Amino acid sequence: MTMLYQPELRSLTLGFVPLLDAAPLIVAKESGLFSVQGLDVTLQREATWASIRDKVAFGLLDGAQMIAPLPLASSLGLGAAEVPMTTSLVLSTGGNAITLSNRLLQQLDLDPALLPCPLASGTALQQYLQQRPQQQPLRLATVSPYSCHHYQLHYWLNVAGISNRQVEVIGMAPSAMIAQLASGAIDGFCVGEPWSSLAQLNGQGTLVTSCDQLWHNWQEKVFAVSQQFADSKPQCYLALVSALLQACHWLKDIQTDSDKIEQLWQWLAQSQYLSLADTGLKSSSLFNPKVPQAFFGTELNMPWRSQAAFTLLQMRNLQQWQGPLNQPVLQQVYRPDLFRQVATSLGFNAPAADWRLEGSTGMQGEGSGFIDGMMFGMQL
Structure with missing residues (x-):
């Protein structure tokens, strides 16, 4: 070249x-x-x-x-x-995932064979939180309030019917998340790889959904x-x-x-x-x-x-x-x-349009499929 x-x-x-x-x-x-x-x-x-x-x-x-x-x-x-x-x-x-601590997972009524699955894990977490309304909210970490991680985590919680009062979302450097999970300072996190894989490898957490399952591609x-x-x-x-x-x-x-x-x-x-x-x-x-x-x-x-x-x-x-x-x-x-x-x-193809219809009715559709099947389309 x-x-x-x-x-x-x-x-x-x-x-x-x-x-x-x-x-x-x-x-x-x-x-x-x-x-x-x-x-x-x-x-x-x-x-x-x-x-x-x-x-x-x-x-x-x-x-x-x-x-x-x-x-x-x-x-x-x-x-x-x-x-x-x-x-x-x-x-x-892609590359993002939501991981929950193994301490928390042990308290959820969730078949491990279903993981990673956003609907199964979200439903199990929502049912668990309904049973403990007087306790402190769960603490989950993302890398920045202005990140796909932050928005995808909230999207997952919303689809599961979990309110902002039941969960506290804080910011944290990716490299600090596993140690904070191990110490009990946080109950889970949404982060890019390899941190979810390392948390699972080290026995500190379990990957409950990839964010690609929430917002595909x-x-x-x-x-x-x-x-x-x-x-x-x-x-x-x-x-x-x-x-x-x-x-x-x-x-x-x-x-x-x-x-x-x-x-x-x-x-x-x-x-x-x-x-x-x-x-x-x-x-x-x-x-x-x-x-x-x-x-x-x-x-x-x-x-x-x-x-x-x-x-x-x-x-x-x-x-x-x-x-x-x-x-x-x-x-x-x-x-x-x-x-x-x-x-x-460079001889590569490129789309002619600046905008497209985002979303599909299922995860196998074209474009970026949302877990709740929504469609999003607009342009200036």
Whole structure:
């Protein structure tokens, strides 16, 4: 592959949180895809998404792997000072799961053979909570109040008929969740891999549903930069998106390619990345089949504005934000036009539309199926 753009800046620092879906950034670095585009990239590990957001906002990071709702939240000034951000590339779908402590699971009337199942586990939890109305609410953790994890957890609770009074949802760094689960400080969490698999491996928790079972094929991580960076260094931005889209393509069908899994393991396991050597996880179990995760596809990498609008709906439902869903900010934050430009230059197909009908009547339908069978469709 030849150099496609003329980046205005060659030396860059990009942020990531140590999760399996940081893989596209690590692959682009270790395989030389950044270098081919004339970029000298340093990857900087961060513990929390708030740190990622703030460092991109203040220019301490040139860009980063981000939870999909975060560029939108930052552009709206939710949770921090308003700093416009933008994304032209979805890095991954899936990879999240809800895990409950084994202490709690022992108190639920739930057949373990049914797991992971969102309806069975949600019903069992709801019945348990009905029987203990005077006790303290359960404490569940997510990685950020502006994350798919947070919205998917609340979606699951709502479908199960569990009220906000029965559950306290708190924020926590992914790397801290297993220890907090073991100590009894929290009763469960919603987090990206490999933390649910590690909790199960260590005997601290049980995976009760993947979030893909709640919102099928939903965007999870995006590559985001500040609007100021995208405007002032457009060629550099496109070069970054190009390298990362190629890295996503390298990860296509990664779960079935043993040679690639081993190579990816060697990269991810390094101490500066996910530091997996002492976790008990092995290359053969790097991807948990119970937690679907994908990195490349004609529609997967597309920054759909319809999914951004649905995120606004979740923000509104949880009273984080008030306003109409047809916000012009969607056009600023989500740039499918730039995705098409890069995809076409690499010979990849890209959807012609910016919006689509989200949801289906069943989990086998097209697009992103919701567990409750809802449909969501709108555009500016």
